[in-house]
Amino acid sequence: MGQIVKTLTRNRRSEEITAYLFLLPVAVLWFIWFLIPTAYSMFISLYKYSFVAVSQNHFVGLGNYIRVLKDPDFYKALKNTLFLTFVAVPAQSLIAFLLAIALNLRIKFRDVFRTIYYVPYVVSTIAVTTVFMYLFVKGSPLTRLFSLFGLDNVTWYVDFKLALPFITIVYVWQQIGFYIVIFLSGLQTVPRELYESSEVDGASPFQRTIYITVPMLKPVIFMVLVYGMIHALQVFDQVAAVAQNQPLGSPAGATSTLVSFFYVQSFKNWEMGYGSAIAVIIFAIIFIFTMIQKKFIGNEE
Amino acid sequence: MQKRLRIPRVLLYLLLSVISIVFLIPFFYALYTSFLPLQYVDRIVSFDKFTINNYVTLFTKFKVGRWYWNTFIMTLITVTGNVILDTMAGYALAKFRFRGRNIIFIIVLASMMVPFQLIITPMYIMIAKINWHNTMMGLTIPFLYSPIYIFMARQFFITIPKELEEAATIDGLSKAKTFFKIILPISGSIIASIVILNFTTTWNAYLVPSTFVTDRDKYVLVVGLRTVNDAHFARPNLIMAGVILTTLPVLLLFLRFQKYFVQGIATSGLKA
Numbered sequence: 001m002g003q004i005v006k007t008l009t010r011n012r013r014s015e016e017i018t019a020y021l022f023l024l025p026v027a028v029l030w031f032i033w034f035l036i037p038t039a040y041s042m043f044i045s046l047y048k049y050s051f052v053a054v055s056q057n058h059f060v061g062l063g064n065y066i067r068v069l070k071d072p073d074f075y076k077a078l079k080n081t082l083f084l085t086f087v088a089v090p091a092q093s094l095i096a097f098l099l100a101i102a103l104n105l106r107i108k109f110r111d112v113f114r115t116i117y118y119v120p121y122v123v124s125t126i127a128v129t130t131v132f133m134y135l136f137v138k139g140s141p142l143t144r145l146f147s148l149f150g151l152d153n154v155t156w157y158v159d160f161k162l163a164l165p166f167i168t169i170v171y172v173w174q175q176i177g178f179y180i181v182i183f184l185s186g187l188q189t190v191p192r193e194l195y196e197s198s199e200v201d202g203a204s205p206f207q208r209t210i211y212i213t214v215p216m217l218k219p220v221i222f223m224v225l226v227y228g229m230i231h232a233l234q235v236f237d238q239v240a241a242v243a244q245n246q247p248l249g250s251p252a253g254a255t256s257t258l259v260s261f262f263y264v265q266s267f268k269n270w271e272m273g274y275g276s277a278i279a280v281i282i283f284a285i286i287f288i289f290t291m292i293q294k295k296f297i298g299n300e301e
Numbered sequence: 302m303q304k305r306l307r308i309p310r311v312l313l314y315l316l317l318s319v320i321s322i323v324f325l326i327p328f329f330y331a332l333y334t335s336f337l338p339l340q341y342v343d344r345i346v347s348f349d350k351f352t353i354n355n356y357v358t359l360f361t362k363f364k365v366g367r368w369y370w371n372t373f374i375m376t377l378i379t380v381t382g383n384v385i386l387d388t389m390a391g392y393a394l395a396k397f398r399f400r401g402r403n404i405i406f407i408i409v410l411a412s413m414m415v416p417f418q419l420i421i422t423p424m425y426i427m428i429a430k431i432n433w434h435n436t437m438m439g440l441t442i443p444f445l446y447s448p449i450y451i452f453m454a455r456q457f458f459i460t461i462p463k464e465l466e467e468a469a470t471i472d473g474l475s476k477a478k479t480f481f482k483i484i485l486p487i488s489g490s491i492i493a494s495i496v497i498l499n500f501t502t503t504w505n506a507y508l509v510p511s512t513f514v515t516d517r518d519k520y521v522l523v524v525g526l527r528t529v530n531d532a533h534f535a536r537p538n539l540i541m542a543g544v545i546l547t548t549l550p551v552l553l554l555f556l557r558f559q560k561y562f563v564q565g566i567a568t569s570g571l572k573a
Binding site for chain 2: 263
């Protein structure tokens with residue numbers, strides 16, 4: 001009896017040691033490359049911290065945060081980011097939802113369609129944006145097509161009015177596939193019997209979508225909307241691609257986003273204290289969206 | 302009943318096909334243009350006008366071969382690290398009993414919420430301090446693990462029946478050996494998901510490589526492509542060849558392992 005207890009304790013000990021050893025490499029990396037930088041970021045957001053003029057760094061308290069809230073460039077970036085978010089998120093969610101429902105019907109070539117819709121999501125954003133830049137130059141078939149609807153026949157990404165819509169189009173085009181995947185896996189959890197019994201009751205496909213699919217998918221829809229917002233609030237690569245040799249956010253700040261504004265401060269002006277304060281504010285904005293998600297989904301369950 | 306449904310069916314296929322064209326045209330435009338001599342750009346020409354000169358130019362006049370190698374090495378190291386370290390951590394969180402397990406799991410979840418902007422500035426300062434800028438170390442070491450894949454791995458390992466591990470214990474295998482010899486060999490699907498998701502993210506990464514590397518010889522493809530695009534925008538054929546070279550490896554991998562890509566997104570996306 002005593003022997004068995006001893007063996008069990010020894011096994012328990014060795015299990016614990018193995019667990020810590022399994023977690024050790026990740027823990028070390030996490031400590032060095034996550035915890036320290038995160039804490040450091042909060043810390044230097046309270047300093048005037050320049051990477052190039054180190055000797056003049058000093059404590060400024062909440063000075064950087066006050067400066068952000070007084071900076072017209074911040075509001076320009078915020079406005080652009082919110083425009084992109086509130087156009088792109090409903091658009092990509094609705095298109096993805098409808099396409100997922102279509103793909104969930106018993107149709108031929110379903111896998112082919114699905115693959116085609118996913119593909120944009122897996123390729124480099126810089127590459128995708130580059131291709132679209134050529135597709136939307138002045139006089140191209142696409143710009144001429146859009147000019148029929150009253151838009152100017154100009155090169156979109158250098159036009160002050162059309163540069164941000166351009167980025168939004170590229171963004172939505174690339175993101176749709178991701179949300180189709182999410183919706184499709186959500187649709188698979190809706191029991192087939194629900195549809196079959198409603199079919200017996202004579203419900204049309206449209207009615208079935210509104211009265212069965214949407215309520216059943218509510219948690220997934222919230223997830224898609226909130227995750228979509230969190231992601232859209234951090235757009236950067238598209239902005240970098242269209243800027244070419246001009247400053248980030250070109251033309252004239254028309255494509256400046258929260259993250260590109262942060263990047264300019266931290267890595268172009270080397271004002272890393274100020275940049276970190278902006279990063280903390282972006283985090284706060286994202287955190288609020290996440291809490292909203294938690295609240296909604298928590299209520300669902 | 303049958304008749305009533307037939308007409309919308311046709312419309313449905315038509316609609317899905319039109320949308321497919323919207324998704325495919327940029328790829329075909331890039332592929333087609335990449336084979337054209339400059340004077341034929343934006344014109345419809347027959348195949349005999351095609352040339353591979355743009356690709357040759359990229360490899361001879363630019364450092365695309367070099368950039369390919371850098372991207373390949375960066376991706377290889379990062380993906381290898383993630384597969385080994387994330388599955389180990391995920392397995393420990395799923396199957397081992399130890400003090401602090403719940404707290405560590407909460408830390409993993411919380412880490413997924415912190416946006417990268419908050420980390421990159423101090424990370425850059427640290428990288429610069431230890432002279433890791435312009436090195437492969439700076440591009441890979443901080444990214445050898447990822448909370449999202451740890452989470453995915455944990456969710457996967459939890460579904461493995463414990464009888465399997467008990468049998469291994471009776472056979473005298475230690476917990477660590479059980480993981481490497483019994484569990485990992487049957488975990489192909491989660492490993493494939495991590496590989497393909499991490500491969501695409503790393504291969505396509507722009508923010509970090511463009512910030513941590515300023516030496517042209519050390520560029521990765523995406524960053525190199527952007528500089529070629531900036532300097533030679535008037536040569537669409539050359540740029541499109543660059544686009545094809547950058548996207549082709551990811552496209553091929555995706556088409557081959559699509560199933561795991563979808564599985565990975567579905568499990569990580571739904572729960573995160």
